[in-house]
Amino acid sequence: MQVINMRQMKRGQTGTIKRIGANGQMGCRIRDMGLVPGTRITIQGRAPLKDPVALRLMGFTLTLRNSEADFILVEVDS
Amino acid sequence: MKTTIALAGNPNAGKTTLFNALTGARQHVGNYPGVTVEKKQGVYQFNGNSVQIVDLPGTYSLSAYSLEEVVARDFLVKECPAVVVNILDASNLERNLYLTMQFMEMGLPVCIALNMMDLAEKRGIEINVSALSKALGTPVIATIARNGAGKKELMQAAIEVANNKTATKPFCISYGEDIDGLLRQMEKQIRQAGFLTDTYDSRWIALKYLESDEQIVSLGQKANAQLSSQLELKTRNLSEHLFKTLETYPEAIIADHRYGYIKSILKQDVIRFRGDQNRLFISDKIDKVLVNRFAGPLIMLAVLLVLYHFTFSYSAIPVAWMEAFFVWIGGLAQTHLADGVLKSLIIAGIIDGVGGVLGFVPLIMFMFLGVALLEDTGYLARVAFMMDRVFRVFGLHGSSVMAYIVSGGIAGGCAVPGVMASRTLKSRKERLATLLTVPFMNCGAKLPVFALLVAAFFSEKKAIMMFVLTLIAWIGALLVAKLLRITVIRGESTPFVMELPPYRCPTFKGLAIHTWERTWQYIKKAGTVILGISILLWSMMTFPGLPESQGRHYDQQRETLKSTFQIDQGIIDQDIKKQLALIDKKEAEAALRHSIAGRLGTALEPVSRLAGFDWRTNISLVGGFAAKEVIVSTLGTAYSLGQTDSEQNIALSKKLAQSPNWSPLTAISAILFIMFYAPCFVSVACICRESGSWKWGAFSIVFNTLLAFFIAGAVYQIGGILGF
Structure with a gap:
């Protein structure tokens, strides 16, 4: 099992969130949307300019800037 | 006492649709005190009693990080609604319940509307409504807001909760030993x-x-x-x-x-x-094309072009009706009122002013309809997703692109609906930076001025010049946005974290209500301010009138002319008329110069010379604050050509080309000034309204004018040194 930064995840890759290293407004926004340790996510794709990133979790699609994805560590399925 | 029910829930959970289904057209839209967050209220008739329903802003949480959340929270604790009806998207239950937990922790009486049950079923999600109700300890009613299914049962349950106040005990979640x-x-x-x-x-x-x-x-x-x-x-x-x-x-x-x-x-x-929750649904398959790396931006460009065409071309017909209507009323006043100041006030001050405001109404309706369509289908979120990388560089947000396009990002828009389109932005700072910079775009009213100057000085390069001007407007607006974001509206960018809602077919009712209520707000709020300013500007260009001695001077000229006509029958009628008109125009020029605006223009000449503007240009720029198209007609009057029509535009263009006060360099300087200086006052009124403070309106007048003067002055001076 490999733990990587969400920014490095490839399209179609799935994993489980390990840690959110942000607090304050950014941390709050990320967690409000269900990105908490234990949540399963799949990378759905990236915008034409490679940023932001779109991911699926809990049955909906969420988009994040790469600078926000940097705070999220994911244990990717092998 | 009337029972108050608060409607709350995540964005895209169908809250507004449910609100419309409950209250129909009986709703009132205002703002929460002191902030620009919309407050919608309506009345629902229930067993002969009327229940007041307040639609809280859609939020994911109840933190203090956004205005919407603070407003919702304050409303809940200060106004103490009898019950909170929490709308949950059944196809997205887990995340939607996060907000529910927070209502219950506040100790609020909650009743749950489990919405979009039909969609959840299609997605293979089975929800046991009674088990959910039991686990939460609140009533849960399945609804389909789109067709109103379940709304009666929901209201029944909500009223029961409201009448049974003792049952509300705050609910405790264990946060682990440490906490x-x-x-x-x-x-x-x-x-x-x-x-x-x-x-x-x-x-x-x-x-x-x-x-x-x-x-x-x-x-x-x-x-x-x-x-x-x-x-x-x-x-x-x-x-x-x-x-x-x-x-x-x-x-x-x-x-x-x-x-x-x-x-x-x-x-x-x-x-x-049934099946994987994260598998791809129809919506995601559509996204494979619509946000595709290559096809996505092209389709977006096409969609925005269609929206633009829709807003500006189709609205042209009702706009023409409005114009014709006001011309007709003006004509009535012209024939039935006695000559004098009052007549001029009614025609030039009131009818033109009100006509100017109401003339925008069809345009604004079409714009809101177009934006509502993009917003309600979910496409707007995709536009923000694709454009964010570019706009973020300038301290803006992906959604800013809409406001820019509508304002004239494709030449010929209008800043008034553009400023209002910035409402789709949820983050405050990005929104403010957007609405302060969209007036730099080349709106439809600036184009005739540019066309006039380009025709006079760069007639061989018309097309390329217009394209270059569009580019300059974009670059200028984005750079100024960046400048504002590192100075007066500096601060971290708001987290982007945004949901891409599934594509949905908007309801006609939703679109109609949405469009109408926003248009009505524009008519009401902007209308009153604008009438006042319109009268003020008219006074500036009218008073003080020419002193009697000068007026007599022109009267005498007319008399002399007429008497010559009587003596010498040989002169043809046409010639006399022309000469009489010439005297009228000369008088108008003298009167304009004598007015407050004229004196202002003359007094500013020593300064404005730095950018190459004489007093005539100055007056027309002052007039341009009323509406940019006024610049051309005021220039016409100042050059004794009278109010212009297309034939006289050519005359004006020739006159400017021959005038010793004008050169190609002056024209470039003037074009840049007009592009960047104070927005017209209708836009300023909208900026005040949308930013929630008159200060930003004042800021945009002062800052933009100084910026424009700096740019125009620099270009004129440097150009002069380089020998242009």
Whole structure:
């Protein structure tokens, strides 16, 4: 099992969130949307300019800037 | 007393649709006091009683980080609605329940509308409604807001909750050993001191301290600074401990446990999935094309072009009707009123002013309809997703692109609907930077001025010049946005974190209500201010009138001319008329120069010379504050050509080309000035309204004019040195 930064995840890759290293407004926004340790996510794709990133979790699609994805560590399925 | 029900829920959960289904057209839209967040209220008739329904802003949470959330929270604790009807998207239950947890922790009476049950079923999600109701301890009613199914049962259940107030006991989630013990301690202290407890629940206050909630902490500092500092210290100690041992934060643990609690609820036989929950649905398949790396931007460009065409071409017909109507009324006034100041006031001040405002109405309706269509289908979120990378560089947001395009990003838009289109932006700073910079775009009213100057000085390069001007407007607007974001509206960019809602077919009713209420707001608010300013500008260009001696001078000229005509019958009628008209125009020029605006223009000449403008240009620029198209007609008057029509435009263009005061360099300087200086006052009124403060309106007048003068002056001076 490999733990990587969400920014490095490839399209179609799935994993489980390990840690959110942000607090304050950014941390709050990320967690409000269900990105908490234990949540399963799949990378759905990236915008034409490679940023932001779109991911699926809990049955909906969420988009994040790469600078926000940097705070999220994911244990990717092998 | 009338029962008040608050409607709350996540964005895209169908809250507005349900609100429309309940209240129909009987709704009232205003703002929450002091902020620009929309407050919608309506009335629902229930067993002969009318129930007041307030639509709270859609939020994912109840933190203090966004205006919408603070507004929703304040409403709930201060207005004490009898019940909170929480709308949940059944196809997205887990995340939607996060907000529900927070309502229940506040100790609010909650009734749940489990919406979009049809969609959930299609997606293979089975929800056991009674099990969910039992696990939460609140009534849960399945609804389909689009066709109104379940709304009667929902209201029935909500009223029952409202009438049964004793049952509302705050509900406790365990946050694990580290937090629970501390929470109990803090809660006890808060209760004993009666700290903020007349408004909030004691455990909730303690929880907000642990979450470092800025609003509650600052309220606490005011109420009891000593206790507040103690609570803050406890939070800090806990934070340090948590960071050392687990590398995490109290608010993170709280959120984790809330989601943990939701998972435990859903496990109580509440939800069953057929197939993978994260598999791709129709909506995601559409996205494979619409946000594709190559096809996505092209399709977006096409969609925006269609929206633009729709807004500006189709609205042209009703706009023409409006214009014709006001011309007709003006004509009536022209024939039936006695000559004099009053007539001029009614025609030039009031009818033209009100006509100017109402003339925009069809345009604004079409724009809002187009934007509502993009917003309600979910496409707008995709545009923001694709454009964010570019706009972020300038401190803006992906959604800013809409406002720019509508304002004239494709030449010929209008800043008034553009400023209003910035409403689709949810983050305050990005929104402010957007609405302050969209007036730099080349709106339809600036184009005739540019066309005139380009025709006079660059007639061989018309097309390329117009394209270059569009580019300059974009670059200028984006750079100024960046400048504002690192100076007056500086600060971290708001997190982007945005949901891409599934594509939906908007309801006709929703679109109609949405479009109409916003248009009506424009008519009401902008109309009153604009009438006043229109009269003011008219006065500036009319008073003081020519002194009697000068007026007599022109009268004498006319008399002489007429008497010559009587003596010498040989001169043809046409010639006399022309000469008489010439005298009228000369008189108009003299009157304009004599007016306050004229004196202002003359007084400013020593300064404006730096950018190459003479007093005539100055007056027309002052007039341009009313509406940019006025620049051309005022220039016409100032050059004694009378109010212009297309034939006279050519004459004006020739006159400018021959005038010793004008050169190609002056023309470039003037074009740049007109592009960047103060927005027309209709736009300023909208900026005041949309930013929630007249200060930003004043800022845009002063800042833009100084900026424009700096740019025009620099170009004129440097150009002069280089010998152009």
